[in-house]
Amino acid sequence: MTQLTHWSYEGTTAQVSLKMKHRPTFHGGNLHSDYEFVQFHFHWGSVDTQGSEHSIDGVSFPGELHLVHYRNDYGSLKKAIQYQDGLAVLGVMLQLSSKDNSKLQKVIDGLHNIHKDGADDTITPFALEDLLPSNTN
Structure with a gap:
């Protein structure tokens, strides 16, 4: 179980920062090193048909x-963002x-506890895997 402890909210984005010593890592594919998890965030829009930052086949x-x-x-993270290969972001x-x-x-x-820009709160710990779709192919 991964402990996630911090929300911040700004308009149409919410971020959860990880506060623990040993963070999950992943590697493989075209990644030539281990990449350590630091935070996750959501993007959404004001209408139900758009809000993602990216699209797939124009959708x-x-x-x-x-x-x-x-x-x-x-x-x-501060050092890594200075390099082209410093970040790996998994998008869902x-x-x-x-x-x-x-999940x-x-x-x-x-x-639901975040009501205004810049607000923060604590989130109940859960497994990061719960954020991934059942089919990760």
């Missing part, structure tokens, strides 16, 4: 989740559904 989505990692070799497109997603409920509950 926008209601929202997008970014899981931000920095290259471990550089020692810190979000769609609307008539069914609740129980996201702790995130949704935390977001």
